[in-house]
Amino acid sequence: MKDKISIVGAGLVGSLLAVILKKKGFQVQIFEKRSDPRKSNVDAGRSINLALSHRGIRPLKLAGVFESIEPYLIPMNGRMMHDESGNLTFQPYGKEGQFINSVSRAQLNQLLVESAEEAGVEVLFDHKCIDVDFDENIIEFENGSKVASDLIIGTDGAFSAIRKKLQFTDRFNFSQHYIEHGYKELCIEPNNNDFGLEPNYLHIWPRGNFMLIALPNNDKTFTCTLFFPFEGSPSFESLSSKTDVDSFFEKYFKDAKELMPDIAEQFFSNPTSSLITTKCEPWHKNRSILLGDAAHAIVPFYGQGMNSGFEDVRIFIEMSEELNWNWDEILPKYSAERKKDADAISELALHNFIEMRDHVGDPTFLKRKKLEAQIQEKYPKEWIPLYSMVTFSDLPYSEALRLGKIQKRVMDEFLSTDDQNIDFQKIIDRFNTLKKGG
Structure with a gap:
């Protein structure tokens, strides 16, 4: 060549x-x-930790470099949601044994x-x-x-x-197109030379119009990212003093704030990015x-x-x-x-931004996820949840999007009924009919 x-x-x-x-x-x-x-370190303070999954791993193996990168990866088995009281709820990403990887x-x-x-x-x-x-x-x-x-x-x-x-x-x-939200990088330092949070999860603090996430690093820190509106209340614009920042994190992210005693200093020293x-x-x-x-x-x-x-x-x-x-x-x-x-x-x-910030703690959303998991367990070849199609397969994104929209339509139809005994075979039959254009 x-x-x-x-x-x-x-x-x-x-x-x-x-x-x-x-x-x-x-x-x-x-x-x-x-x-x-x-x-x-030209990009200091501007990083969003990466989540390496199947579609990214396959090309790394094609290049013959995955083995040298694998030691730097930290597996994350699912989302760990934190509510405002500090209660935790776990949502697995896929079937048992499936995970994504945090990497700097x-x-x-x-x-x-x-x-x-x-x-x-x-x-x-x-x-x-x-x-x-x-x-x-x-x-x-x-x-x-x-x-x-x-x-x-x-x-x-x-x-x-x-x-x-x-x-x-x-x-x-x-x-x-710029969305109305920006982001700011924050950091949770090690606690007694260990991770301050459980490391094998992507931690999310969903709060409606904004959210905080945290991904683990090899040095036992967590890279946190606040996704937050530029304007409005609350917003980056409204947090203009250290007192404002401390009060905001105390109200919405109390358990995270306890792990970041210097939160106000970090907030004002790190840039806000679009x-x-x-x-x-x-x-x-x-x-x-x-x-x-x-x-x-x-x-x-x-x-x-x-x-x-x-x-x-x-x-x-x-x-x-x-x-x-x-x-x-x-x-x-x-x-x-x-x-x-x-x-x-x-x-x-x-x-997915709307899902992460608004829906992951919603009872209806959790009910839907539970039902989807049950369907997948009974019909693993016929029903693969959208997240799994995107994250754990090579299915073209356009086809995953098409099938995901059909799945949502089917789930909406069956969840709108008062029938407590949902017929899984009927769900699969309906899905297959719509998938074929019926």
């Missing part, structure tokens, strides 16, 4: 893709606008960059892309250098420089293409941002092999076929 491939963006997706392409025999360079993250974004990014370098990829930091010639396949950088390539791949995130240049090309569609959804099409132009957040940034509430980006890599590689690395065929085919699944997980992620 003599083609020279330039990847713009040394984040998670770009680094993983580079490893695989280099191992396939291509000449691969990565260009990253930031300084080397191993030498400077910075730690994972470092491991993938190092894997790329070990594979022979040249990683060039402090290279900010300022222009792209899509006809000649030339990238221009802020430092004055220009690089010609056979293929340009933009994996440079939600505010992609490659995508911004595509926006000035003919018939390119782009949209972005949450954006972006969509665009087509994802390609001549010999250039977008993958990951550069093509389809989503909110983090299904834990699928990284996983969908890694799945992008797997599908792109598999399609490339099927089409014998013919970029002129691969790029338009991948761009067209993958978009519907990116749109689906975007919709699912926005919906």
